[in-house]
Every structure is written in C-alpha cells, then in structure tokens.
Amino acid sequence: PAAPAMMGNVAVWKPSKTAVYSAGVIMEIFKEAGLPDGVINLVYASGPVAADTVLTHPDFAGIHFTGSTAVFQSIWKTIGENIYKYKSYPRIVGETGGKDFIFADPTAKKRELAIAMLRGAFEYQGQKCSAASRCYVPASIWPEVKEIFGAELATVKMGPVEDFTNFVNAVIDESSFDKLKGFIDRAKEDEDAEVIFGGNCDKSVGYFVEPTVILAKKPDYITMKEELFGPVLTVYVYEDEDMDATLDLVDTTSIYALTGAVWSQSRYNIEKIAKRLENCAGNFYINDKPTGAVVGQQPFGGARGSGTDDKAGSIFNMLRWTAIRTIKENFVPPVDYTYPNFQPDNE
Structure with missing residues (x-):
C-alpha cells in the first residue's frame, strides 16, 4: 500500500491471513516513522468480505494486488461487473503467480x-x-x-x-x-x-x-x-x-x-x-539465479499469467497511482473568432 500512499492516495491494506503479524509490525514501523492516521488503513478481514465491500464501493479507485492468478482474475472480473458503480475507472495492478x-x-x-x-x-x-x-x-x-x-x-x-x-x-x-x-x-x-x-x-x-x-x-x-x-x-x-x-x-x-x-x-x-x-x-x-530483485535497483514484475508487469519498485509503478492534469493559461486571449484564412485575399 505504500506506493499509492506515497503518490497522495488513501490506501486500505488487507493482508493475507497468513501475514497478519508481519503486516502489523510493518504498520507499527510506518506509524513510528510519522505516517499520519488514516493514510494507510490496515484491516483484518477475509478476502470475500473485503472484496464485497471494496469492489462495490463508488469511491473504489484502484487495487495493488499480490497473490494467486486465480484470485486476481476473479477480482478483475468483479471490477468489470461493477464498473458502472465507480466514480472513475479503477487502476488495476497485479503481481501474481510464476513458474x-x-x-x-x-x-x-x-x-x-x-x-x-x-x-x-x-x-x-x-x-x-x-x-x-x-x-x-x-x-x-x-x-x-x-x-x-x-x-x-x-x-x-x-x-x-x-x-x-x-x-x-x-x-x-x-x-x-x-x-x-x-x-x-x-x-x-x-x-x-x-x-x-x-x-x-x-x-x-x-x-x-x-x-x-x-x-x-x-x-x-x-x-x-x-x-x-x-x-x-x-x-x-x-x-x-x-x-x-x-x-x-x-x-x-x-x-x-x-x-x-x-x-x-x-x-x-x-x-x-x-x-x-x-x-x-x-x-x-x-548467469544468476532468477530471484533477488531489490526495490530501487531492479524493478520487479512479469506478464502473461504473472500479472500486469507494472514493475514494483520503479517509477513506472508509482506513476500508475497518479491522476495527470494538464493546465493551460492563456495570457493573450483572442478577441476575434475568425482565423486569417477567413479574410478576403488581398492582391
């Protein structure tokens, strides 16, 4: 959840049932480091319960998922079925299985x-x-x-x-x-x-x-x-x-x-x-083992059944959690709606 939060989003973090203790320790570290309450919200709930609430909520804006390919495909299907409910099109990032x-x-x-x-x-x-x-x-x-x-x-x-x-x-x-x-x-x-x-x-x-x-x-x-x-x-x-x-x-x-x-x-x-x-x-x-990617040094992720290949630990993943706004300010607005080609030819 840290990458979306770093880019200015509020995050709900639902860990695996087998990782609740480590998640709790990490959350304590975040808070000790000064993370304000409410930015990353660690919740302990079963997958189906969390999904039923999160994936049907109008404010759902994206998911950063790590887990099995089958579960990720199910999440994507549910998002598609609920797409009309959301205020925006959700960002979907997944890092799933591997062989x-x-x-x-x-x-x-x-x-x-x-x-x-x-x-x-x-x-x-x-x-x-x-x-x-x-x-x-x-x-x-x-x-x-x-x-x-x-x-x-x-x-x-x-x-x-x-x-x-x-x-x-x-x-x-x-x-x-x-x-x-x-x-x-x-x-x-x-x-x-x-x-x-x-x-x-x-x-x-x-x-x-x-x-x-x-x-x-x-x-x-x-x-x-x-x-x-x-x-x-x-x-x-x-x-x-x-x-x-x-x-x-x-x-x-x-x-x-x-x-x-x-x-x-x-x-x-x-x-x-x-x-x-x-x-x-x-x-x-x-000439190396296929493991050991380090955040900030070797961005990580794969495609096909392994996920969306958004490369966790890189700027590419971070940019997925931004909403880009382009601003134009005109200091010399036109005072005539016509363009030069509208004028009569001067011989």
Whole structure:
C-alpha cells in the first residue's frame, strides 16, 4: 500500500491471513516513522468480505494486488461487473503467480549452475513467486551438475527460524504443506517422474517439507507447469542437439512469465536465448539465479499469467497511482473568432 500512499492516495491494506503479524509490525514501523492516521488503513478481514465491500464501493479507485492468478482474475472480473458503480475507472495492478525457469546450455559452468539451482529453488522454502521451479539442463553436463547439486544439498540444514544456521524452515501453513506433499507423493508414483533428492514431509512439529528435486521424464509433467510455491524443483534433461526445441518448451509449457535465467558461457547463445525468451520473463537473469530483485535497483514484475508487469519498485509503478492534469493559461486571449484564412485575399 505504500506506493499509492506515497503518490497522495488513501490506501486500505488487507493482508493475507497468513501475514497478519508481519503486516502489523510493518504498520507499527510506518506509524513510528510519522505516517499520519488514516493514510494507510490496515484491516483484518477475509478476502470475500473485503472484496464485497471494496469492489462495490463508488469511491473504489484502484487495487495493488499480490497473490494467486486465480484470485486476481476473479477480482478483475468483479471490477468489470461493477464498473458502472465507480466514480472513475479503477487502476488495476497485479503481481501474481510464476513458474520460473533456469535454462542451461552445454557451456554452462556446472558448479555455479548447481548453486544457483539450490539457492533459487530453496531459499525461503521456495515461497517466493520468483523462486526457481523448473530447470532445463543438457544431457552432456547433467551427471556432473547432479553430483555437485546432491553433495551441496546434503549439507543443507532444515529447522526452526530461531536457529539462523538453518537454510530451510517450515512452509507457511498446513494447506501449503498438504498441497506440496500431494505433488511429491504423486511424483513418487508416476512413471513420468522420479524424486531424485528429498521428498520427505513431516508436520508433527511444524510444516516441514524437505527440499525436493523431481526429475521429469517428459517436459509437460504437471510439476513443470503448475506453480507449487514451495521447496520443490523439477528438472528436465534435454539432448544437447535439441536446444532450440527445448527453448520452445520453455516458452509454451507454462502460462506464467515472471522470472527466468539463462546459464551459458557463449555470448552468442546468451543473446540468442535472451531474444527467444523475451516474452517468457519480466525479470531475466544471465548467469544468476532468477530471484533477488531489490526495490530501487531492479524493478520487479512479469506478464502473461504473472500479472500486469507494472514493475514494483520503479517509477513506472508509482506513476500508475497518479491522476495527470494538464493546465493551460492563456495570457493573450483572442478577441476575434475568425482565423486569417477567413479574410478576403488581398492582391
């Protein structure tokens, strides 16, 4: 809510039910910093209750939404159905889902790629819309990448957040745990997939999902397509000579276009892949993990099923929350309605 408020608007902030505590802390910081009462109004309500009030109100002027693609589409539909009620046409900004990719070519540095896969997929338990979720690795380098990745993953500690040496903590709630466990259990049974690392889940003392890597035996396996939002990475190994066809798969497999990364030591391939995948990721990384955008340094956002690509953390997003007024002042108003061409020709 800070961006609209900074541009002079009053904002109503409704956090996710799983983020009420952090939202409360942020609100306390805002107030301590001098934010006046009534500028940002933090309300704790269920999504449907808030939507029924906000999206039908004549003064509704815009929404800055972060969440699932399905919910955002529902909000947009509701706005359209209520458009005749509003005093102005609402600004609609959304940052929604992602099925973020890492694509490596045969020249990629193997250890660097393995570390990017581990960090990109498992930091914050993969609970980032930018988290690496699908990875395409050529067959010629996969055995060594797999070995390095497995050795590093074996050193990863999982446990509560109070211990700062734990790299992986619990996922956010039980519904997330159950969803992730369902996909992992399915991959263990499916002929088209194999769990090659991790796969254990335990909610006896917290919703802990072990960092898991699924090897997809076909490129359109379900975990290559659907956003999971957890510590699950799916790898598809392609034949080196099929690189161009695999780039087509990166483009068409998912409805999302949030973040993506290319790993290569060939400048020709980097330029080629970046051009081929220009519509696949609003934030595109070269020889880096597809996460870590910082406000003010790297504006963030994607298109397709990932949102409106208004680039949070940039001037472009800020300008979405302004009403532009043009003013003209005339110091020499005309005293005759006619123009020169109305006068008779003088020969």
